[in-house]
Amino acid sequence: MKITDAYVNITSPGRNFVTLKIVTDEGIYGLGDGTLNGRELAVAAYLTEHVIPCLIGRDPFQTEDIWQYLYRGAYWRRGPVTMSAIAAVDVALWDIKGKALQTPIYNLLGGRSRESVMVYCHAFGKDVGAALEDVAKHKEMGYRAIRVQSGVPGLKSTYGVGKVAGHYEPAERGLPTEYEWETEAYLRSVPPLFSKMRETFGEELHLLHDCHHRLTPIEAARLGKELEPFHLFWIEDPTPAELQEGFRLIRQHTTTPLAVGEVFNSLWDAHELIRNQWIDYVRATVVHAGGLTHLKKLADFAALYHVKTGCHGATDLSPVSMAAALHFGLAVHNFGIQEHMPHSEETDAVFPHQYSYQDGYMHPGDKPGLGVDLDEKLAAHYEYQRAYLPVNRKQDGTLTDW
Numbered sequence: 001m002k003i004t005d006a007y008v009n010i011t012s013p014g015r016n017f018v019t020l021k022i023v024t025d026e027g028i029y030g031l032g033d034g035t036l037n038g039r040e041l042a043v044a045a046y047l048t049e050h051v052i053p054c055l056i057g058r059d060p061f062q063t064e065d066i067w068q069y070l071y072r073g074a075y076w077r078r079g080p081v082t083m084s085a086i087a088a089v090d091v092a093l094w095d096i097k098g099k100a101l102q103t104p105i106y107n108l109l110g111g112r113s114r115e116s117v118m119v120y121c122h123a124f125g126k127d128v129g130a131a132l133e134d135v136a137k138h139k140e141m142g143y144r145a146i147r148v149q150s151g152v153p154g155l156k157s158t159y160g161v162g163k164v165a166g167h168y169e170p171a172e173r174g175l176p177t178e179y180e181w182e183t184e185a186y187l188r189s190v191p192p193l194f195s196k197m198r199e200t201f202g203e204e205l206h207l208l209h210d211c212h213h214r215l216t217p218i219e220a221a222r223l224g225k226e227l228e229p230f231h232l233f234w235i236e237d238p239t240p241a242e243l244q245e246g247f248r249l250i251r252q253h254t255t256t257p258l259a260v261g262e263v264f265n266s267l268w269d270a271h272e273l274i275r276n277q278w279i280d281y282v283r284a285t286v287v288h289a290g291g292l293t294h295l296k297k298l299a300d301f302a303a304l305y306h307v308k309t310g311c312h313g314a315t316d317l318s319p320v321s322m323a324a325a326l327h328f329g330l331a332v333h334n335f336g337i338q339e340h341m342p343h344s345e346e347t348d349a350v351f352p353h354q355y356s357y358q359d360g361y362m363h364p365g366d367k368p369g370l371g372v373d374l375d376e377k378l379a380a381h382y383e384y385q386r387a388y389l390p391v392n393r394k395q396d397g398t399l400t401d402w
């Protein structure tokens with residue numbers, strides 16, 4: 001089998017998505033997601049200008065060699081743009097392989113290690129009362145694991161809390177929105193939020209929380225310690241992770257489990273974190289960390305150190321990525337949990353898919369390959385619209401991490 005053509009599709013059914021389609025001489029094609037929120041066109045250009053010309057004529061079964069060719073062969077390694085582009089190629093090739101062999105991708109990754117994968121959803125509210133209501137609603141929908149975010153008294157906006165109830169999409173069209181941040185107010189607000197959650201919902205429900213890179217290690221250590229009585233499943237991205245050693249300090253002070261890595265591009269971003277057992281869950285995803293070929297290596301490395309997967313799954317990861325994540329989650333032994341932020345109806349219509357949700361669990365479906373398609377006619381109705389993630393400033397105007 002040979003690759004005869006490949007092209008990038010850019011569509012915006014409510015939000016932007018970049019999809020790579022690779023076509024073969026046997027008529028089988030594969031899809032890969034290359035969406036990088038707020039920087040979509042950089043990946044699209046990387047693919048069109050620099051990657052696609054090197055793919056034509058290659059054997060799509062050579063996922064390892066093609067991965068190495070694009071990674072080592074570029075000389076310039078890693079980074080979100082490069083690794084998302086490599087991921088788009090890699091996943092499209094696994095899709096082709098699955099279709100050609102007439103088997104779902106999970107069978108090519110080791111087969112089923114479980115019946116289905118536990119997912120967590122997002123609940124939020126402008127205050128504790130509203131967050132409680134939203135958690136109750138999601139519990140009713142069968143979710144066994146719920147991430148909870150609430151507004152911070154004194155701040156006009158914060159990460160994870162939508163302007164309207166029930167809908168949160170951080171990227172906005174137009175230029176970046178500016179958010180406001182005050183660490184002390186935030187640190188005071190989180191323990192009472194989770195105290196109320198446990199008081200209301202008991203111990204069985206898994207509760208998660210995303211700090212979204214906003215704390216220093218010692219602040220994160222304080223938060224983790226104060227949350228210990230409420231037995232969280234994890235706190236996520238407590239501090240920016242460029243300095244992997246920062247996690248040593250957090251770890252020395254708290255038994256609250258730590259998750260990190262939605263912005264990681266490769267195993268090297270998590271190497272020290274895993275090797276030193278400073279984290280419990282690694283959140284690197286198929287799309288931003290080089291595809292299934294690389295993420296499988298990362299997961300296998302993490303398994304040696306009791307670190308489980310907890311892959312990113314926000315709406316900026318297209319249904320193509322969601323399907324890949326579910327095949328991966330069904331297969332890898334050290335799967336922990338998968339994030340599930342359902343897409344809009346428009347997005348689901350553009351990407352018809354086999355995966356399904358039931359009672360807090362998801363399954364990728366048993367169709368050969370990924371089990372996702374791209375309706376190119378429908379996609380053409382939704383033209384790309386420039387959009388950005390917000391930026392964040394402290395109350396004195398200093399730019400800080402969003």
Ligand code: GCO
Nearest residue numbers: 037170210262313314316339
């Ligand atoms: C999450 C993430 C997202 C990111 C978003 C950025 O845990 O789901 O933090 O909400 O902010 O994916 O593109």
Ligand code: MG
Nearest residue numbers: 210236237262
């Ligand atoms: Mg997050």
